[in-house]
Amino acid sequence: MTSDIEIARAAQKRPIQDIGSRLGIPAESLIPFGHDKAKVSSAFIDSLADRPDGKLILVTAINPTPAGEGKTTTTVGLGDGLNRIGKRAVICVREPSLGPCFGVKGGAAGGGYAQVVPMEEINLHFTGDFHAITSAHNLLSALIDNHVYWGNALDLDTRRITWRRVMDMNDRALRGIVTSLGGPSNGFPREAGFDITVASEIMAILCLATDLDDLERRLGAIIVGYRRDKSPVFARDLKADGAMAVLLKEALQPNLVQTLENNPAFVHGGPFANIAHGCNSVIATKTALKLGDYVVTEAGFGADLGAEKFFDIKCRKAGLSPAAVVLVATVRALKMNGGVAKDDLGAENVEAVKRGSVNLARHLENLAKFGVPAIVAINHFTGDSMAEIEAIRAVAAGLGSEVHVCRHWAEGSAGITDLAEAVVRMADKPSDFRPLYPDAMPLFAKIERVATEIYRAGEVTAEKAVRDQLADWEAKGYGNLPVCMAKTQYSFSTDPTLRGAPEGHSVHVREVRLSAGAGFVVAITGEIMTMPGLPRVPSSERIRLNEAGAIEGLF
């Protein structure tokens, strides 16, 4: 079998100026990074303001299982499929993180014959956006300790500094550290730590900012810590916002690349899907909507987390109105949801598919609550039987949704034209998008709304301290923010082993965090890891350059 990287290397890439030209972007408005990557200039983006928007299509998925679903692959495949049937379609996906490439996972740029290229570069330094975010984040960190060192005029309580440092690397040793050791010239020792760069609030800010001014305003609104009286200290109090914006100026411009079939794709931004909203940048999405008639984008994790945040955070805040949703599933993943072990997925098991399809059905029911029509894409594997697929079709039909079997992984756009045609039919009808809750609802009520309506929890619990914290933020003017749920992606519940469609469970809100710059309140249920570690045998041991200078072992 041809590997993803072999397919990617064999791609007949076109100069990125040709890809831009098809979208009407003049060469001087493309800032090239090599011959196959470019940023679209802010000036050009500003010039598009008066154009009408295309239709926005979200690709989301059932709860992930070890069997794999192929959400990014389907996003890329659908974009190629829409182009194949003559539509002017643009793809918007997230940028992958460099650090995890050296741990266990391979790249995140699609797969098979539905990929964006250049794959290796997209997965490593790409156009430097994540490095810029790391720099801006750590500049603020350095300014905080420097401020304390020189006298702490802002009276920061060093025990209540909430702004950590970041690195785009899986390094568990940096999760919990003590800094400023070694004597007076190194400052005041305190507990601190690092998160991985994608967990930075600046990543979320970059992805929600509408322009440079908005970016700088949001950066200034970051809360870096609190005084003893609990009053917040902001990044703007440290006069950090201007310099941070300078460091992020280039990164804010979306990156244009191409699919294996030479169709345009924006790959821009990649916030965590747990403590952040898990979508590509608003600027890339809005630019794509000005340039294409159809824009296909994705959201992190399953629809309970990814789609909900896409609607309630990204679309609400950016004023986007999605026209259609594609819910990706695989026969294998539904079997796992139906109780089949990973090693037994090869055998036909219609009953297990039926049992597991309760997960699919639950997501379809949930998506309907946002007023956007949904369609099911079965990302096809060779072993899938007709009977298994028919079982899924019956479940979806009961909820008014079509099911299309897609072979883009093996066949590229030729394998996904049915879905593309159906999506066009659906997206061209008026939709009735509405977020799940109004801005004015109290914060805890918003959490309850998501937990009961989407997760189908029977109750939502929280310590008094958590409720008091929410009340305090409401008193300080943050009550109108949306909530960003941090929950396991493997289940509707907070128990990652509960597959299928659990209901009546209890959701405990362990902690809440205010991302005042990004503009949401994070509600944490369960353990959330913001700095991954490396496995016993990291993939870095296999990664090297071969004699031709090409990268081996990355995927």
Add this chain to the structure above:
Amino acid sequence: MTSDIEIARAAQKRPIQDIGSRLGIPAESLIPFGHDKAKVSSAFIDSLADRPDGKLILVTAINPTPAGEGKTTTTVGLGDGLNRIGKRAVICVREPSLGPCFGVKGGAAGGGYAQVVPMEEINLHFTGDFHAITSAHNLLSALIDNHVYWGNALDLDTRRITWRRVMDMNDRALRGIVTSLGGPSNGFPREAGFDITVASEIMAILCLATDLDDLERRLGAIIVGYRRDKSPVFARDLKADGAMAVLLKEALQPNLVQTLENNPAFVHGGPFANIAHGCNSVIATKTALKLGDYVVTEAGFGADLGAEKFFDIKCRKAGLSPAAVVLVATVRALKMNGGVAKDDLGAENVEAVKRGSVNLARHLENLAKFGVPAIVAINHFTGDSMAEIEAIRAVAAGLGSEVHVCRHWAEGSAGITDLAEAVVRMADKPSDFRPLYPDAMPLFAKIERVATEIYRAGEVTAEKAVRDQLADWEAKGYGNLPVCMAKTQYSFSTDPTLRGAPEGHSVHVREVRLSAGAGFVVAITGEIMTMPGLPRVPSSERIRLNEAGAIEGLF
């Protein structure tokens, strides 16, 4: 007066493809980063192997003073001057570091009408080289702690891990830290710390590597720490070399930009000039020598450190044979060496210039020991008097060196044609370059040779532990390496307040470090700071984007 940044912004830049084309680099061999920066592809560089080399000219300086000397400015100016008189000349300078831009210093891309552009981008993310070095360095750091976490099969003594982490930021809080706090899942707590990225051994390796294979070999040879029996553990033992080389693959390709006068300049690599050798990359220099008839490059700090390391480390290891040296001085700096306070530099003071010129004379004497002819460039300031300049001319004439007054800062290439003509005359004669000591000399004897011959020390002292350490490295096969002196740049002695030309002083070698991958032994005299801090009012407070989206406050 027009500021550097105003001059830089007013530059009429040509497309980088045009600059490359003048050097015979085809557009497909240039990897563009925007329209005014590009990397030269490794494949193209490989294709140049059989071409003859141009003449290599080093620009160095007297010991730096707060009055400023303008070494980079003169390097850029001389390159422009050589082009103006019809020579095919290429400039090679170092890349500036991002972190210090937010502290006190402005940029490092020349000044006045002798600058390389785009100035802001060169000083910030540029083409991402430093970010790549940071990533490669910290990948190795993560692999070390991960190895210990999973059982420490290599039996590393965690008290003797010498490999730290790096960040391109001035952050004193990270100098001394304790990592892996928070319980078993975060590893084994230990003392650690961060240096600034330019202090990374990987920076020195990138600048000394001759190609990708040599880079990977050097990365593997890095010593990350020692076992209890003092035997070294190498990066290759952690199988880190391949993945690190992958991260550095793009960074190894030199960056091409242009001067204000549209002449070609390579800006590539920027190792510390104390714990490393302080020169731009060997690959950039060698590429420039294949493409130009004259190559003008610089070395860090004054000639006692910069030129000595350029000759004894870079030229020795890369097989380079410099043809001429330009020693930069200013009347003001010589006055300071002659005992005048900074506030009194405006008044003519011929006697002070004469007194201070002992510093200039000492450097000229030293340069003669390397067998390369030297010439003096006076970087002209408006207040300089003819009598002051004549005083310098007399001192230099006594040592057989010409003096040329250069007005490139105010006038660009038109102000430096005399120097350019003189340099050509000098460089076109055969030179007799020889390093100061042979490879076979014992390590401590090499240190003594540099200290007595160049610094004019009367004695070199070291604790027994230091001498034993050197003997141990010699026994392990590292005795043939050159030494890299870490000494204050402000004096020939180890006392930064001793200006002029001290002699007979004592040099105490406090510590030695083995940079086995870079290929030198660092001898540390005095305090060496490898992670700077920020001042009370960091320049970040003034840095921001103006309404036109341009960067304010960076310079």
